[in-house]
Amino acid sequence: MISREEIITLYSTHYKEIFNYIYHLTGSYETAEDILQETFINLIEYSKNTIINLDTVKSLLYRTAHNLSINYLKKNEKIDSLDDSINYLPANNAADDDILTQEIQKEVSNALEKLDAISRSIFILKRDNDYTNEEIAKLLHISERTVRRKLQSTLSYILSHLKNKGFYENL
Incomplete structure (x- = not known):
């Protein structure tokens, strides 16, 4: 089982990135928070029966977050709305x-x-x-x-x- 310290470290290392990914998929801040929490709960549950490779745990977190987000969207028949930031567009002051x-x-x-x-x-x-x-x-x-x-x-x-x-x- 993954230790409490490892969970805290993983959460503090990856939560922003995973949260942003979920938010972009679901379009909802509250939903992203819920799915992020569920993602880490699933990691804890999964680690009870399986040895977690800490080198590849990021991939596991993304995959879990992705699947939970897709399940949420399917369940709620909701089309996501992405935020308005398009990074590759040039910034202009006019x-x-x-x-x-x-x-x-x-x-x-x-x-x-x-x-x-x-x-x-x-x-x-x-x-x-x-x-x-x-x-x-x-x-x-x-x-x-x-x-x-x-x-x-x-x-x-x-x-x-x-x-x-x-x-x-x-x-």
């Missing part, structure tokens, strides 16, 4: 540019809401957490090829969505 950037961010979030959970997860891990394709593949237990295909498909869909909404007409 008021018109800020408004345009906010509109684009909103449309990117709207496009992401229409995608399947795996595509959203991959995009969030890549964009918000700067994970490599290899790291994403390991966390989600899928192939790197699937990660690349899903990212390409997601980016293509977002670009198409933005074009249809009148942004980037020259692309």
Whole structure:
């Protein structure tokens, strides 16, 4: 069984990152808190019957958080809404540019809401957490090829969505 000290260390090391991941999937602060708590409870329960490799526990935490989030979304038939931060968009100080950037961010979030959970997860891990394709593949237990295909498909869909909404007409 995993010790109390190890749980405290794991929680303090990973809670922000896991919480942000859950929040991006569910769109709810309260739900993210609940699922985060349930993720660590599941880790404790799992450790009663299985030896936990502390070197790979992060992957286990992400996988548990992912599955609990997907189960929550399926159970509640809820479409997640992602926050408005799009890290790869340039920051501008001019008021018109800020408004345009906010509109684009909103449309990117709207496009992401229409995608399947795996595509959203991959995009969030890549964009918000700067994970490599290899790291994403390991966390989600899928192939790197699937990660690349899903990212390409997601980016293509977002670009198409933005074009249809009148942004980037020259692309």
